[in-house]
Amino acid sequence: MLDGALHGLRVIELGEFVAVPYCGRLLAGLGADVIKVEPPQGDRARRHGPFLHDQPHPERSGLFLALNMGKRGVVLDLERAEGRARLERLLEGADCLVESQEPERLERLGLTPGETRRRWPGLVHVSITTFGRRGPYARFRGHALQASAAGAASVTIGEPGRPPLALPASQPDYQGGVCGAIGALLACVARARTGAGQHVDVSTADVTAFSGGITSTMYTAQGMPWVREGHRASRSGGYYPYTILPCQDGSICMISRSGHPWKAFVEAIGSPSWTRDPRYRDRARMGRECPDEVDALLAPWLETHTTEEIATICRERGIPFSVVRDSQEVARCPQLASRDFFVELRHPVAGPLRYPGAPWKFSATPWRVERPAPRLGEHTAEVFSS
Amino acid sequence: MTGGARPLDGIRVLDFGWVAVGPVIGSLLAEMGAEVIKIESSRRLDYCRLLPPTPSVRREQPDRTPVAADLDMVSMFHNYNRGKLGITVDLRHPGAPALLRRLVARSDVVLENFSPGVLRRIGLHYEALREVRPDLVMISCSAAGQDGPWSELKTFAPSLSSLAGLEVLIGYPGERVLGALAYGYADPSNAHHGALAVLAALWHRQRTGQGQYIDMSQLEATVGLTVEPLMDWFMNGRVWGRQGNDHLSMAPHGHYPCRGDDAWVSIAVEDDGAWTRLVAALGDVPWAREPRFAALAGRRAHLAELDARLAEWTRERTGWEATEILQRAGVAAFPVYGLDEQAADPHFQARGLMARPEHPRIGPMQVYAHPIKLGATPGGVTATAPMLGEHNDHVFRELLGLSAVEIERLRAEGVIA
Numbered sequence: 001m002l003d004g005a006l007h008g009l010r011v012i013e014l015g016e017f018v019a020v021p022y023c024g025r026l027l028a029g030l031g032a033d034v035i036k037v038e039p040p041q042g043d044r045a046r047r048h049g050p051f052l053h054d055q056p057h058p059e060r061s062g063l064f065l066a067l068n069m070g071k072r073g074v075v076l077d078l079e080r081a082e083g084r085a086r087l088e089r090l091l092e093g094a095d096c097l098v099e100s101q102e103p104e105r106l107e108r109l110g111l112t113p114g115e116t117r118r119r120w121p122g123l124v125h126v127s128i129t130t131f132g133r134r135g136p137y138a139r140f141r142g143h144a145l146q147a148s149a150a151g152a153a154s155v156t157i158g159e160p161g162r163p164p165l166a167l168p169a170s171q172p173d174y175q176g177g178v179c180g181a182i183g184a185l186l187a188c189v190a191r192a193r194t195g196a197g198q199h200v201d202v203s204t205a206d207v208t209a210f211s212g213g214i215t216s217t218m219y220t221a222q223g224m225p226w227v228r229e230g231h232r233a234s235r236s237g238g239y240y241p242y243t244i245l246p247c248q249d250g251s252i253c254m255i256s257r258s259g260h261p262w263k264a265f266v267e268a269i270g271s272p273s274w275t276r277d278p279r280y281r282d283r284a285r286m287g288r289e290c291p292d293e294v295d296a297l298l299a300p301w302l303e304t305h306t307t308e309e310i311a312t313i314c315r316e317r318g319i320p321f322s323v324v325r326d327s328q329e330v331a332r333c334p335q336l337a338s339r340d341f342f343v344e345l346r347h348p349v350a351g352p353l354r355y356p357g358a359p360w361k362f363s364a365t366p367w368r369v370e371r372p373a374p375r376l377g378e379h380t381a382e383v384f385s386s
Numbered sequence: 387m388t389g390g391a392r393p394l395d396g397i398r399v400l401d402f403g404w405v406a407v408g409p410v411i412g413s414l415l416a417e418m419g420a421e422v423i424k425i426e427s428s429r430r431l432d433y434c435r436l437l438p439p440t441p442s443v444r445r446e447q448p449d450r451t452p453v454a455a456d457l458d459m460v461s462m463f464h465n466y467n468r469g470k471l472g473i474t475v476d477l478r479h480p481g482a483p484a485l486l487r488r489l490v491a492r493s494d495v496v497l498e499n500f501s502p503g504v505l506r507r508i509g510l511h512y513e514a515l516r517e518v519r520p521d522l523v524m525i526s527c528s529a530a531g532q533d534g535p536w537s538e539l540k541t542f543a544p545s546l547s548s549l550a551g552l553e554v555l556i557g558y559p560g561e562r563v564l565g566a567l568a569y570g571y572a573d574p575s576n577a578h579h580g581a582l583a584v585l586a587a588l589w590h591r592q593r594t595g596q597g598q599y600i601d602m603s604q605l606e607a608t609v610g611l612t613v614e615p616l617m618d619w620f621m622n623g624r625v626w627g628r629q630g631n632d633h634l635s636m637a638p639h640g641h642y643p644c645r646g647d648d649a650w651v652s653i654a655v656e657d658d659g660a661w662t663r664l665v666a667a668l669g670d671v672p673w674a675r676e677p678r679f680a681a682l683a684g685r686r687a688h689l690a691e692l693d694a695r696l697a698e699w700t701r702e703r704t705g706w707e708a709t710e711i712l713q714r715a716g717v718a719a720f721p722v723y724g725l726d727e728q729a730a731d732p733h734f735q736a737r738g739l740m741a742r743p744e745h746p747r748i749g750p751m752q753v754y755a756h757p758i759k760l761g762a763t764p765g766g767v768t769a770t771a772p773m774l775g776e777h778n779d780h781v782f783r784e785l786l787g788l789s790a791v792e793i794e795r796l797r798a799e800g801v802i803a
Binding site for chain 2: 005006007008009026030031044047048049050051052053054060062063065066067113130131132134135136137140141142143145146148149150151152153154155156157158159161162163164165166167168169170171174175178179181182183185186187188189190192194196198199200201202203205206207209210211212213214215216217218219220221222226227228229230231232233234237238242243244246251253255257318320321322323324325326327328329330331333334335336338339341353354355356357358359360361362363364365
């Protein structure tokens with residue numbers, strides 16, 4: 001098999017759950033040699049699930065299995081001198097350390113960015129934490145939930161008057177992971193010229209603030225609030241529709257930025273008489289003044305059509321509305337199948353399973369998926385015998 | 387490398403990106419030191435130049451021609467395109483491909499997010515471009531990838547994440563799908579995934595001299611973020627609906643009401659030790675000491691009651707009062723911020739959330755800096771987005787070495803337009 005793009009790059013992963021493991025997963029898929037360091041009780045994702053057949057087991061957590069494919073795994077007890085010495089041996093030969101330890105622990109282990117820079121000047125040290133390594137809240141505790149709250153994502157999700165909702169399923173951690181991987185490669189590129197490693201400081205709260213922030217300017221520039229409005233964007237983003245509406249057997253995401261798709265949709269539903277009412281002809285006015293009324297007027301048609309019927313109508317007429325799919329529908333998607341997106345791997349305990357595959361197709365350096373997630377401590381002997 | 391050097395100094399990027407994903411890949415590469423040349427055309431403007439406040443101005447023009455000065459005013463355009471040079475080439479003009487191939491010969495990276503086939507139809511696909519630049523790195527990031535039955539798919543960020551199985555998770559448990567429509571999660575996520583792929587290919591090229599082509603499907607990169615529901619389907623045949631603020635291994639985990647108008651605090655308890663710290667921090671609240679709440683399984687089994695009880699405590703405090711008490715005890719908590727609170731926050735300010743590049747005509751523009759902080763070779767937002775065609779002379783004269791006469795001829799023919 002051809003080498004990956006990052007062949008020869010050695011990465012030490014010292015972090016649990018999603019952010020650091022997703023970073024390591026991306027780097028491993030791109031061909032880096034990623035060694036995952038776990039504490040004796042294992043990465044917390046091993047205890048998170050969902051579990052195969054709903055039976056909690058450290059080798060059967062779907063989250064762990066999917067985020068740790070392609071890596072080797074060692075167990076080190078960093079509370080003991082022997083464990084710390086082994087970690088230091090690993091760092092001697094590594095290009096990158098990717099970690100998300102609490103600051104107090106990093107200090108105790110002698111692994112603050114200042115320390116790693118002094119002891120291993122060529123090492124790229126990437127931290128992916130909720131609030132970052134610098135700034136007034138650097139010692140705050142936080143998880144993806146706090147990143148969603150601080151990053152002004154939660155404030156935009158949910159219904160007015162009810163609790164805001166966080167970005168689902170730890171999404172800020174995934175974004176921290178990809179930004180950490182970007183930082184790792186940027187620092188490696190810089191090192192090729194300078195010979196010096198450096199610290200890369202990624203905060204999932206920053207990433208969440210950036211990700212929504214660049215788009216929030218569309219709202220603020222129009223004097224529209226950045227707040228939650230249930231199943232639609234605030235003031236419909238300025239133009240109706242910018243919404244998700246239920247249909248007979250599911251939901252449809254309906255967004256039309258220009259006028260043509262909306263016109264085509266109105267024709268497709270038979271141009272009912274209300275669509276000729278001046279009140280419902282100006283999409284900006286509909287979005288800002290009466291989106292609930294228009295939702296109600298559309299409901300009879302939507303409720304008598306299935307997602308499949310609506311998708312067909314939209315495809316034929318070039319209307320960019322889409323079906324809100326669940327995981328079952330995603331798993332059966334003909335587009336994903338035609339591009340062989342999902343991969344099957346056999347894990348010695350969890351058995352054969354399908355997993356999400358490569359985010360990209362590289363023409364010269366393929367994504368590498370040849371190794372399932374490591375069993376707890378699977379490669380400890382192998383890594384430290386040499 | 388001297389102080390102020392950036393990681394991608396010396397890399398030149400031709401940015402055919404438009405709307406969101408392509409442009410934000412380009413803005414990241416620019417921030418990290420690459421010279422990024424955005425290719426636009428006044429014959430077919432980047433959609434983001436036409437966002438408010440421009441359209442109202444546009445409607446006043448009898449022939450609906452955009453007023454050039456107003457096209458530079460759009461805040462979102464600056465957020466997506468800052469730090470780039472801007473040239474105008476009409477891709478539909480038969481003279482455009484030859485001119486652009488000359489630019490490709492002097493570039494390291496080409497990025498684009500058109501529908502598949504757009505560049506191929508004018509001879510600017512990877513196989514043709516590597517003839518003029520053998521070690522070229524090129525990325526295409528269309529909605530669904532370059533091949534397959536849905537390759538012509540057109541999406542906005544929320545319709546893409548709807549297809550990817552993400553929006554279906556967003557809403558209150560047992561209720562309708564709400565989605566995260568304003569936030570537009572998929573676009574910046576796909577831009578960051580695209581940028582990572584470009585960097586990996588540049589790293590490979592640096593070591594081996596070999597360029598390559600990257601076919602990125604935004605759909606695939608986004609499906610890869612739905613690991614938990616996807617694995618539950620593959621392993622157990624279970625389909626996830628609306629998740630509320632639920633978390634499989636943390637409880638409590640949610641946004642709790644606080645004193646004040648629409649004020650909330652996020653609280654997450656990651657294990658039983660954190661629960662013990664929370665209970666101590668709450669003070670005199672007997673319910674919290676009941677044994678059924680001591681372990682995660684019990685807290686998950688009585689979640690509704692737990693949330694209601696905890697809300698009684700948070701309701702008597704502001705978001706920051708609750709946050710300070712809980713953080714002092716080592717419990718993850720933070721107020722639910724709006725944009726104003728975020729902009730005024732000393733932590734975000736200290737970390738450089740915003741940059742203020744100077745626009746030659748408008749003055750300082752506020753944009754969000756890319757959230758990747760390198761200690762020794764930091765990036766920097768050095769300029770706003772270009773004015774339409776601002777760097778035509780610089781690029782065609784100084785980079786390509788065209789004479790003033792040639793440039794004038796290309797303008798007259800409508801190639802530079």
